[in-house]
Amino acid sequence: MWKKEDVKSEASENSPGVSPGSRAAAGNPAREASPTVPVSLPLASKGSASISQGIRIKGEVTGSEDLFVDGQVEGKVNLSNGILTVGPNGEVKADIFAREVIVRGRVDGKIVGREKIQLWSTGNVAGDLQTERLSIEDGAVLRGRVEIETGKPIDKHAEARGVAAGTSKGGAVSVSSGSAGD
Amino acid sequence: MSFLNKLGIGVGAGAGTSREVPRTMGSSGRPRANGPAPVAAVGATRAPELGEANRVSNGLKEFLWNLDGLGRGTLLDLGPAWQTTLSFFIERGFRVSSEDLLRAWKEFLVEEEEKLREATGRAAQHTLDVTPSARAARFLEANLQYPNSSFDAVLLWDLLDYLEPMVAKQMVANLTELLRPGGVVFAMFHSKKPEGFQRYRVVDSTTLQVISSPVLCPAQRVYQNREIQDLFSRYRTVKSFVGRDQLRESLFIK
Numbered sequence: 001m002w003k004k005e006d007v008k009s010e011a012s013e014n015s016p017g018v019s020p021g022s023r024a025a026a027g028n029p030a031r032e033a034s035p036t037v038p039v040s041l042p043l044a045s046k047g048s049a050s051i052s053q054g055i056r057i058k059g060e061v062t063g064s065e066d067l068f069v070d071g072q073v074e075g076k077v078n079l080s081n082g083i084l085t086v087g088p089n090g091e092v093k094a095d096i097f098a099r100e101v102i103v104r105g106r107v108d109g110k111i112v113g114r115e116k117i118q119l120w121s122t123g124n125v126a127g128d129l130q131t132e133r134l135s136i137e138d139g140a141v142l143r144g145r146v147e148i149e150t151g152k153p154i155d156k157h158a159e160a161r162g163v164a165a166g167t168s169k170g171g172a173v174s175v176s177s178g179s180a181g182d
Numbered sequence: 183m184s185f186l187n188k189l190g191i192g193v194g195a196g197a198g199t200s201r202e203v204p205r206t207m208g209s210s211g212r213p214r215a216n217g218p219a220p221v222a223a224v225g226a227t228r229a230p231e232l233g234e235a236n237r238v239s240n241g242l243k244e245f246l247w248n249l250d251g252l253g254r255g256t257l258l259d260l261g262p263a264w265q266t267t268l269s270f271f272i273e274r275g276f277r278v279s280s281e282d283l284l285r286a287w288k289e290f291l292v293e294e295e296e297k298l299r300e301a302t303g304r305a306a307q308h309t310l311d312v313t314p315s316a317r318a319a320r321f322l323e324a325n326l327q328y329p330n331s332s333f334d335a336v337l338l339w340d341l342l343d344y345l346e347p348m349v350a351k352q353m354v355a356n357l358t359e360l361l362r363p364g365g366v367v368f369a370m371f372h373s374k375k376p377e378g379f380q381r382y383r384v385v386d387s388t389t390l391q392v393i394s395s396p397v398l399c400p401a402q403r404v405y406q407n408r409e410i411q412d413l414f415s416r417y418r419t420v421k422s423f424v425g426r427d428q429l430r431e432s433l434f435i436k
Contacts, residue, residue: 119263135265142263143286145279148272 048082053089061094070105088122095127103140110144239390240423241431245335245368246387248435255334258360260284260341264383266391267337271384279333283325283353284344288398290321314348322352331362338369339382340429342413344399354413358436365436367417371405373428 048066051057055071062078069077070087077084079098086092090105101113103123111117113131121139128145136142249255256277259267263280271278294310294317301310311317336357342350357367370382379397382390405413410432414420419435 134268136263136268138264140263141282141285142280143282145277146268146272147277 048085051090053087067098086123101131234394235392236385237390237392237425237427237429238388239431240388241368241370241421241433242384242390243388244421244423244433245366248366248433249335252334256332257335257337258328258333259337261337261339261383262381267384270386276335279328281325284341284398286325287321287345287349290324291399294320314346315352318346318349318352321349322356326353326356326360328360330359332360334362334365336361336365336367338367340370340372340376340380342369342405343372343376343401343403346402350402351413358416361436363436367414367434367436369432369434371410371430371432372401373404373424373430375404376401 048068049063050068051061051071051073053070056074057072058074060076060078061067061073064079064081066083066085067077067079068085068087069090069092071089072091072093074093077092077094077096077098081099083100083102084096084098085102086105086107088104091108092106093108095110095112096107097112097114099114100116100118101111102118102120103111103125104120105122106124107127108125109127111125111127111129111131113129115131116133116135117129117131119125119134119136119140119142121137123137124141126143128147129142130147130149132149134146134148252275254275254277257271257279259271259278259280260283261267262282262285268278268280294312297310298312338357342354345353361367379395381393381395383393385391411420414432414434417434417436419433421433423431425431
């Protein structure tokens with residue numbers, strides 16, 4: 001039986017190197033876009049575009065949708081209201097501006113993630129980070145300055161995943177008091 | 183051992199390694215509601231994993247005391263980018279820059295080896311200058327590139343033990359330029375050649391977490407007191423704390 005969903009999923013499997021349609025990346029990096037190429041197709045309203053492995057783009061990438069990059073991008077990436085996910089094979093040499101940025105590959109450039117930046121354990125960033133919330137998994141490599149805009153750098157999801165560690169003797173000690181625990 | 187030392191608060195007794203029993207956890211892995219609320223750092227409620235141990239750090243405490251009242255200070259962390267460490271300082275108003283210098287050193291060595299291999303196949307005039315000073319200069323040309331007087335504080339950790347002595351010397355000289363007058367460096371030195379390889383992250387204002395990691399670089403040397411003082415001779419104040427684990431924590435104030 002014909003189903004609208006079937007057409008959409010078939011279409012997204014055949015998405016071109018830079019195409020809308022692949023739901024894979026952004027919101028759910030675990031389900032990555034297949035690197036296969038192909039055909040133009042209808043836009044999925046909530047879908048994300050993807051730049052697959054083997055694709056190289058030089059120039060400016062602009063949009064308002066989510067984007068998954070598992071290929072190479074050099075230049076500038078501006079997703080005013082979208083989520084950019086740099087996949088494990090992705091290499092981005094560009095300044096990035098997006099609502100949210102997830103890094104699992106390599107980024108060389110400044111990242112502005114208006115709401116959030118996530119560095120996964122395989123992420124490697126050489127550049128400054130500017131965001132409201134930052135989450136860094138153990139093993140991620142960062143070389144750059146961190147600017148947190150609203151003073152709430154803690155990502156509770158990262159905490160839940162046990163991204164950062166440590167036992168506490170209980171409670172915080174104000175630095176200014178200098179009384180510190182012992 | 184005195185009672186105070188047993189509690190880890192005696193003179194010179196800080197900086198001891200302690201394995202702590204995690205607080206009672208709920209099924210979600212978070213502390214139960216009636217426990218004290220953790221505020222210090224992200225993940226402060228997680229029990230340490232194998233190869234992780236907590237260590238009281240008087241050096242860190244003193245480091246923070248020296249930075250007290252700085253307002254929006256700038257900090258350079260030369261260790262790995264741990265969320266706990268970054269959050270700890272960002273929450274206290276610091277602007278933090280992170281650069282894992284030991285990882286960079288390892289990558290540099292790999293590149294140098296490749297270059298050397300290529301150079302051996304070429305004419306003599308193209309050979310690579312492998313003298314320690316030339317190597318140090320090449321490494322520092324690509325790393326620690328910040329304007330002078332950019333930072334109020336530097337977390338150097340035990341980095342110097344793992345770098346070639348010439349690199350260590352030039353790096354300390356560069357760091358001195360990067361620090362503002364009155365700026366503080368927090369460094370650690372092993373009193374004997376370390377058997378394993380450890381990295382450190384800040385748990386709270388008096389506690390560091392020691393994480394056993396795969397060896398990134400072998401330790402190069404053990405610095406004696408006099409050598410440490412010579413390295414940091416341009417600093418006006420030096421304070422040291424030696425822990426029971428033979429790890430010396432030092433503060434250098436410019």
